[in-house]
Amino acid sequence: MTANHHPSDQxxxxxxxxxxxAGPALVVAAHLSGCPVCRRRAATFEAVGGEILTQMQPEALSSKALDHALSRLDANEIENRSQAGMRPARTSIDNLVLPAALDGCSIGPWRMVGPGVRLSRVGLPYAPEANVILLKVKANKRMPAHGHSDLEVTQVLTGSFSDGDNRYFPGDFVEGDDEAEHSPVxxxxxxCISLAAIEGHVRFHGFLGRLLQPFVGL
Ligand SMILES: [Zn+2]
Incomplete structure (x- = not known):
């Protein structure tokens, strides 16, 4: 599984x-666990940033979310090295084993939020305010149309969808910009099941969007 769409450098x-x-960091961690290209890039940024930040106050670096994400990455790398060995119990939904970044998170039941669209809330024990969801949409259905006002990131877990000229497959990372209003099909x-984190206020449009709005708590 080689990703074609990756997180931005920023x-x-x-x-x-x-x-x-914490929410977007979880989704980035889920992407990194399957993308060696971005793992190397993040490690480089970390090394360079570490050099710079040694001049700064160390508490500026503390982040429970990052610690958690990195510990999950470590666990994932260990697992990759011992594929034939014992695997730790993984969080799953339906028959889908979720990325290691979600270990320890609570996974809510699927709730129907519109025709062919189901949503499950992901609870982060270290960041209960984070807005993270799993979204399951049936084939040929359109995702709820919405515009972004801050940051939205999505990692495709199964299935695929098209958004304008782009197609996204499992392993791909989709980063919403603050101007796009789109409704992928x-x-x-x-x-298609995807993992998404939403930061800031999102304006949903259309019938499906209005149904979805209360569930994301924004
Ligand atoms: Zn990547």
């Missing part, structure tokens, strides 16, 4: 510096 830098909020091959 997002990776913020992740490496521990300044990305799930490809015909099957349902």
């Amino acid at each position: 997002t990776l830098l913020r992740f490496s510096a521990g300044t990305l909020p 799930i490809d015909s091959g099957g349902e």
Whole structure:
């Protein structure tokens, strides 16, 4: 599984510096666990940032979210090295084993939020205020249309969807900008499950969007 769509350098830098909020940091960690390209890049940023930040107050670096994310990455790397060995119990939903970054998170039940659209809330024990969801959309359905006002990141876990000229597959990372208003369409091959974190106020539009709004608590 090779990703074609990756976090922006700005997002990776913020992740490496521990300044990305816990929700998006979790989704970035989920991407890194399957993307060696971004793992190397994040490690480089971390090394460079560490050099600079040794001149600064060490408490500026403290971030429970980053610590958690990095510990999950470590666990994932250990697992990769011992593929035939014992695997730790993993968090899963349906028959899908979720990325190691979600270990220890609570996974809510699927709730129908519109025709063919289900949502499950992900609870982060170290950041209960984080807005993280799993979204399951049936084939050929359109995702709820919405515009971004701050930051939205999505990691595709299963299935695929198209958004304008781009197609996104498992392992791909989608970063919403603050101007785009879009409503991706799930490809015909099957349902799509993605992990998303939303920061700031999001304006949802249309019938599905109005249904979804109360569930994301914004
Ligand atoms: Zn990547």
